[in-house]
Amino acid sequence: MISFLRIERFVANLADKVNWVSAAGIAFMMLLTTADVILRFFKSPIPGTYEIVSFTGAVIISFALPYTSAQKGHIAVDFLVMRLPWTVRIIVNAVNAFIAMIFFAVVSWQSVEYAQSLQRSGEVSATLQMPTYPFVYGVAFGTAMLVVVLFVEFLRQLKGAEVE
Numbered sequence: 001m002i003s004f005l006r007i008e009r010f011v012a013n014l015a016d017k018v019n020w021v022s023a024a025g026i027a028f029m030m031l032l033t034t035a036d037v038i039l040r041f042f043k044s045p046i047p048g049t050y051e052i053v054s055f056t057g058a059v060i061i062s063f064a065l066p067y068t069s070a071q072k073g074h075i076a077v078d079f080l081v082m083r084l085p086w087t088v089r090i091i092v093n094a095v096n097a098f099i100a101m102i103f104f105a106v107v108s109w110q111s112v113e114y115a116q117s118l119q120r121s122g123e124v125s126a127t128l129q130m131p132t133y134p135f136v137y138g139v140a141f142g143t144a145m146l147v148v149v150l151f152v153e154f155l156r157q158l159k160g161a162e163v164e
Contacts, residue, residue, distance in 0.1 A: 018063050022067075029056050065142055097153040115136035116133075
């Protein structure tokens, strides 16, 4: 049987790899925006830059969420929770992970539903006529990965671990 620690490490490594895709997306957005600004001086802006940056930004955020959650990088207001007894803190952390997991599972599911409807209707962006559904599928993937990270955190809390 696979140990829970190995599962935790696997999920954290997978979240790290997904985060690298997000980092590459940020570099791409930076280069595209810079090129567009420079080319505007020569009266030759890159068509559709706003669309591409918008779509890429949505995927970047959803791909960064699993890693940030796995690294406990989100802002936490725990000055009240830290005053509670250890058992109550574990319960609060488990409930928090469970509620977040359910919320992002719904976000992922609805993103897939929305992407499928965009794909069926043939929805494209205004300027570049680029299909929009792949980006929505990207958001669905990123939030689904976050669900996996939150599930592992939920199980970790049930085992009695505490968030540092």
